[in-house]
Amino acid sequence: MTSKDTPRHDALVADLKARFGARVLDVDRSFDDCAVVVAKDALHDVLAFLKSERRFNFLMDIAGVDCANLPTYRERFELVYVLYSSPDDLRVRVEIPVSELDMKVPTATDLWKSANWAEREAFEMFGFDFVGHPCLKRLLTHHEFVGHPLRKDYPIMGGQWCTSTSDMTEELNEPR
C-alpha cells in the first residue's frame, strides 16, 4: 500500500538520514504514516530542521508513552511529536526514547508556541522535564496534585482531594 504521501515521506526520511546519520535510530512507515525515531540529543536539531527547512509549521501535539509492560521497548518512556506542514499538507511524527533515570528533554517552545501547553501536559502526566520551558507547571490536574497519573505505576483510581482554587494570573500574564 502506498499513498500520495509515500514518495514525499521517502524523500524526507532520506534527508533526515543524510543529515543526522546514526542519530536517526529507526523509521516506522506503518499505515502510510511516517514516524522517525531519533536519539534524544538530536531532537531539537531535527525539529528545528523540519520547521525551518521542511516547512512543518504546526506542532499538532506532543504525546507521552509509558512503555512499561510492553513486549519490547528502548526506554521506559517515549515522547511523540506530531508535526503538520500546512503548505505541503504532509504529516510526520518524531519520536524519542526517554529513560526514566534522565527525564530531561529540550523544550520546543522556541520553535512552536503550541509546545507550551503540550509540554506542560506531558510534564504533569508523565514527569518529563522540559529544559528551557518558560512556565513548566501542571496544566490539567490541580496544582496540589502529586504524581504523574498516566504512568502505569500510578493507581487508576488515585484521585486526590485538593482544597484551594487558583486565579491563574500567571497564565494570564504570560508573554504572547
Add this chain to the structure above:
Amino acid sequence: MGIDQSLLPATKDEAGIVTTRLDEIVRWGRKNSLWPLPFGTACCAIEFMGVVSSKFDISRFGAELVRFSPRQSDMILVAGTINYKLAPVLKRIYDQIAEPKYVISMGACACSGGFYDNYATVQGIDQIIPVDVFIPGCPPRPEAILHAIIKLQERIDKEPVARRGQPRRHEVVEKFKDN
C-alpha cells in the same frame, strides 16, 4: 393554608384576609420560587436548557429564574462531570449560596462519576456537598428534571422551616470547612 370563608371580601372593593401559619406560608414561598443556579459542566447542561425553554417550561414550577450568581440563587443544579480540580470551586460556590439552599445532582456523572471511573473524576458530588435530589440518566430526560423539582418541592413542604443551617451532614464537608 386554610381560607376562612367568612373573612373573604363580600364585594370587589373590600380587602380580604387569608389566615395561615407562618411556617406554611414560608414553605409555600420557598418551594414555588426556587431560583436555580445551573452548574453545568457537560452535556447535562444542554438538557437543562431544554427544560428551561418553552416546550418543557420549568417556569410552571416557579424555577425559571436562572441565576448565575450564588448570592441570588436557592438551588444549585449540578449538571455534568465534576473533577477533582473543580471540586473546591463547586464547594466554594455552594458555600456562597445563602440559606436555605438546595442541591440537585443531575445525571450519572454528578451522582456517581458516571463512566469516568478514574483518578480525575469525583465519584459523586455528595462527597463534597449535601445533595437533596439525585437524578439518574445519561443525560436525564427533561421530564426527569421536572420530576426532581417536584420531589424537591415535596421535600421543602415537609421539612421544618429552620432545618437549614444545622450541622453539615457529610464528613467530607468537614474536610473542606476551613478552606
